[in-house]
Amino acid sequence: xxxxxxxxxxxxxxxxxxxxxxxLEKNNANRHVKDEKIGDVRVSTxxxxxxxxxxxxxxxxxxxxxxxxxxxGDMERYSTWDEAEVGHAEMVERVKSHQNH
Numbered sequence: 473x474x475x476x477x478x479x480x481x482x483x484x485x486x487x488x489x490x491x492x493x494x495x496l497e498k499n500n501a502n503r504h505v506k507d508e509k510i511g512d513v514r515v516s517t518x519x520x521x522x523x524x525x526x527x528x529x530x531x532x533x534x535x536x537x538x539x540x541x542x543x544x545g546d547m548e549r550y551s552t553w554d555e556a557e558v559g560h561a562e563m564v565e566r567v568k569s570h571q572n573h
Contacts, residue, residue: 475523476550477533484533487563496521505534505553506560510567513541524549536563542570553563 476492477484479502487495505517516537523531532549534556548563549562551554 477521477523477531479519479553484552492521497504501556505556508564510564511541511571513536513543513567513571514539515560515564515567517556517563519553519556520549534559536560538563540566543567 476487477511478487478488478492478495479485493503493540503519503521503568505519507516516539518535520533520535523533524535525532530551531538532551534550534553536548536550536559538544540558543566546563546566548559
């Protein structure tokens with residue numbers, strides 16, 4: 473069975489499909505962990521609300537994605553808000569280091 477998740481004060485809560493859908497509709501803008509531009513490149517980290525773990529391990533509920541530039545399409549996924557913040561900062565540094573080459 474698929475698992476659906478919402479955020480309450482940056483903490484993950486498992487919910488049923490109806491609760492998830494209503495929360496997502498109401499809180500779409502609140503799903504962003506970070507979103508920033510480095511030149512023409514955008515690095516966005518969001519709460520997905522669905523588990524993207526395709527194997528064993530904790531649910532992967534957050535995603536950082538690079539738009540444009542040399543790393544366009546690079547992505548990382550995380551299990552917690554804190555991991556997502558750290559991962560976002562690491563991706564921003566990767567983008568910056570590629571722009572300096």
